[in-house]
Amino acid sequence: MDIKNDWLVGDGIRQQKTPNRGGALAARFLIMHFTGGASAQSSADWLCNPAAKASAHLVLARDGSIIQLAPFNVVTWHAGVSQWNGIVGLNQHSIGIEMDNAGGLRQVGDTFQTSFGKLVDKADVVIAAHKYGGPVMPWQAYTAVQIERAFELAELLVAHYGLEDILGHEDIARGRKTDPGPAFPLEALRSRVKGRADDSLPRYRVTASTLNIRAGAGAEFAPVAPPLKKGTELVLLEAGDRWNRVEVVGNTDIEGWVNNQYIELLTVAAPRVLEPKKTEAKRKKSG
Ligand SMILES: [Zn+2]
Incomplete structure (x- = not known):
């Protein structure tokens, strides 16, 4: 291109x-x-x-x-x-x-629908709150x-x-x-x-079987997405004594606060969802 x-x-x-x-x-x-x-x-x-x-x-x-x-x-x-x-x-x-x-999608019973009434497969739905607020809800x-x-x-x-x-x-x-x-x-x-320094920021992994990711540094804050599963990788955005602000690694834009007791530091950078070398190579090839 x-x-x-x-x-x-x-x-x-x-x-x-x-x-x-x-x-x-x-x-x-x-x-x-x-x-x-x-x-x-x-x-x-x-x-x-x-x-x-x-x-x-x-x-x-x-x-x-x-x-x-x-x-x-x-x-x-x-x-x-x-x-x-x-x-x-x-x-x-x-x-x-x-x-x-x-x-944004509507949840109707067990299904997810667009504003124009088309069904969206569960596998193609991201559940999260918008970064500027609003409810935890489904998005295509x-x-x-x-x-x-x-x-x-x-x-x-x-x-x-x-x-x-x-x-x-x-x-x-x-x-x-x-x-x-x-x-x-x-x-x-x-x-x-x-x-930006995203790649050099410390990475963590969820160690609990599930872990809430919340809108603020405390259990009183509402979750911004469904609980994270064990093994989910996180990038550290802001470190705190008991809670860290993190971004979930993957093809979404979910960030929030997690309790530090239930995450562990990763020493080796894991491969990214999108392979940077591939994009770089393509760009070079196309001049
Ligand atoms: Zn627009």
């Missing part, structure tokens, strides 16, 4: 040009979204409809294929009312990627190939345009938007692409 004249080129990439676009863009940020829609194609069609008054640069499908709606040097309309570090109106400063994902999982492709895209775009950061719509429209949500490993992506 590569970029030529502000368009992606490579396998599994096609163009569907949207009329929903603004003026010239010199992007500083990459903004990640979920579509909340039924399919990548239906989302792309909607974002090409003038009635939508919305768009994005890319739609990333669950099979890893990509539809590009506009070149990266023009403004698209994905952020809406938004701000970050004193910058207002992020459409004027960012590239937007919409990932095909239904977002992203597919492994979709996450891998998102990492690849982010690396390419950050390198090509010298982007400063990768943010979620939830970060720039806090309280109004929840995407990409706890099912997407946004912090791992930022760490990887922006070279």
